[in-house]
Amino acid sequence: MEFLIEQLGNWRYYLIGAYPNGPLTGLSMNIILAVLSIVIGLFFGILFGLGRTSCRRYLRYPCGLYVDVIRSTPLLLLLFWFYFFLPVVGARIPLFWCAIISLSVYASAYQAEIVRAGILAVPFGQMEAALSTGMTRYQAVKLVILPQAFKKMLPSFVSFFNSLYKSTSIVYIVGIVDMTRTGVIISQRQPNRIYAAYICMAIGFWISCYLLSIASQMLEKKLGILDYESYKPEICRQDLVLLPIPKPIKRLLITQK
Amino acid sequence: MKILNLRYDFDWSIPFREPFAGWLITGVKLTFLIAIVTTALSLIAGTILAIMRTSRFKFLNLPARMYVETVRNIPGLFWLLFFYFVFPQMLPFGLTETLNQYTYYSVVAGILGLTIDNSAYVSDIVRTGILSVPRGHIEAAVSTGLNRFQQIRYIILPMAFRTVLPPLGTRMIHNFKNSSLCMAIAAPELTWATQQVESITFRGLEVTLLATGFYIGLSLTLAVLMIRLERWLNIDVTSITQMRT
Numbered sequence: 001m002e003f004l005i006e007q008l009g010n011w012r013y014y015l016i017g018a019y020p021n022g023p024l025t026g027l028s029m030n031i032i033l034a035v036l037s038i039v040i041g042l043f044f045g046i047l048f049g050l051g052r053t054s055c056r057r058y059l060r061y062p063c064g065l066y067v068d069v070i071r072s073t074p075l076l077l078l079l080f081w082f083y084f085f086l087p088v089v090g091a092r093i094p095l096f097w098c099a100i101i102s103l104s105v106y107a108s109a110y111q112a113e114i115v116r117a118g119i120l121a122v123p124f125g126q127m128e129a130a131l132s133t134g135m136t137r138y139q140a141v142k143l144v145i146l147p148q149a150f151k152k153m154l155p156s157f158v159s160f161f162n163s164l165y166k167s168t169s170i171v172y173i174v175g176i177v178d179m180t181r182t183g184v185i186i187s188q189r190q191p192n193r194i195y196a197a198y199i200c201m202a203i204g205f206w207i208s209c210y211l212l213s214i215a216s217q218m219l220e221k222k223l224g225i226l227d228y229e230s231y232k233p234e235i236c237r238q239d240l241v242l243l244p245i246p247k248p249i250k251r252l253l254i255t256q257k
Numbered sequence: 258m259k260i261l262n263l264r265y266d267f268d269w270s271i272p273f274r275e276p277f278a279g280w281l282i283t284g285v286k287l288t289f290l291i292a293i294v295t296t297a298l299s300l301i302a303g304t305i306l307a308i309m310r311t312s313r314f315k316f317l318n319l320p321a322r323m324y325v326e327t328v329r330n331i332p333g334l335f336w337l338l339f340f341y342f343v344f345p346q347m348l349p350f351g352l353t354e355t356l357n358q359y360t361y362y363s364v365v366a367g368i369l370g371l372t373i374d375n376s377a378y379v380s381d382i383v384r385t386g387i388l389s390v391p392r393g394h395i396e397a398a399v400s401t402g403l404n405r406f407q408q409i410r411y412i413i414l415p416m417a418f419r420t421v422l423p424p425l426g427t428r429m430i431h432n433f434k435n436s437s438l439c440m441a442i443a444a445p446e447l448t449w450a451t452q453q454v455e456s457i458t459f460r461g462l463e464v465t466l467l468a469t470g471f472y473i474g475l476s477l478t479l480a481v482l483m484i485r486l487e488r489w490l491n492i493d494v495t496s497i498t499q500m501r502t
Contacts, residue, residue: 073434073472073473074438074448074472077437077448077465080451080461084461166331167332169332169335170332170441172441173440180332184338184342194346195346198335198339201335202331202335205330205332206330209330209331213329213330
């Protein structure tokens with residue numbers, strides 16, 4: 001227990017490492033990786049998403065193939081591809097950018113699916129109306145379709161960002177010092193503090209992800225999308241408990257409305 | 258023909274040479290084992306958690322919610338590392354020794370970690386399915402005299418599972434891909450085997466290409482099978498309704 005308090009007092013090391021005097025590590029590395037890769041991935045995601053909804057086959061099929069292939073490859077193998085294959089082609093890039101590239105490729109495929117779903121959710125009449133007012137196709141997509149689609153896509157983007165943020169912890173395997181690596185380093189350097197290091201790691205991830213999920217719930221409420229947490233389902237009134245409990249005890253346990 | 262300036266000549270005999278071939282085959286087997294066992298376990302655990310979360314009892318509702326909230330906000334890799342490095346330390350002394358000597362403990366830890374991670378997501382998906390069952394069906398079940406267990410077993414769960422089949426299938430494919438994370442704790446599955454070949458021969462591209470092909474092929478096959486299943490179920494539903502009317 002005293003170890004845990006000691007490690008919690010060491011929070012700066014978990015968050016930024018020895019930053020001003022050394023490399024930036026810890027939780028901020030995860031955040032940087034996630035933010036950079038989601039921004040780069042968003043750009044390519046919109047391109048591939050528009051390509052997937054295109055009526056031109058020579059655009060639709062390659063984009064569909066890209067999205068399907070990347071989505072069905074584990075992120076770890078993508079990381080290894082960019083880690084081992086890029087030097088073979090002749091590109092010498094730092095480890096950090098390898099991670100950024102693989103995460104952005106991964107993110108772009110998933111975001112292309114989100115963008116596609118958003119575009120398909122916009123009614124078809126909107127496009128026809130935009131075209132009939134004399135807009136070009138490019139203008140129609142830019143000014144009419146995408147702004148409406150983005151409003152529908154925003155909650156999915158936030159939840160995907162949450163999952164991507166958690167996925168960034170796998171860069172631990174290729175040796176980038178992120179939150180996971182920080183915790184493992186501390187637990188290896190001081191084996192008697194192994195619980196404390198792991199609990200601190202978990203707390204760091206938990207708090208940041210929980211804040212993100214609260215933010216996404218607020219966003220969904222603001223946009224007027226039904227969220228299941230606040231929605232009082234009808235089935236809750238029907239108790240689904242398997243245990244046979246006598247009724248007087250049950251009355252004590254059940255919260256009455 | 259030189260499109261790419263490749264500084265690498267492919268040697269396709271490597272994946273078929275011993276002992277690498279043996280490692281790869283063991284890797285494929287273990288990947289299947291981990292994926293199937295975690296899928297089955299997390300389906301069971303997730304369903305139980307979902308039923309607990311929809312219950313009105315605080316003492317069932319609250320622990321399940323806490324579990325899901327805890328697990329969903331922590332990366333899956335953390336649970337793998339936790340079960341591999343920390344969990345044996347938490348046990349009484351004799352058990353720690355036994356587990357450390359057990360060769361395949363990494364596989365067990367991988368299965369445990371992935372199950373913990375996946376069951377939270379499965380429970381969320383199944384819960385939405387349970388919530389989507391219309392109230393009238395449950396009332397009808399009550400009025401025909403089914404008890405609670407029968408209501409869940411025969412009325413609620415079949416309808417819930419039919420509704421949530423598409424997201425559940427996506428989650429299972431995701432879980433299959435996540436089994437590659439077990440490499441971090443040295444469980445000898447496919448990704449680990451490719452890395453082992455890479456680190457011994459410095460010729461990792463052939464095996465990595467094979468492994469990627471394996472993952473892509475199997476994921477796409479699973480996706481197509483899920484779509485077929487959904488279509489088949491839909492046809493089934495419509496035919497039933499047509500028969501009734």
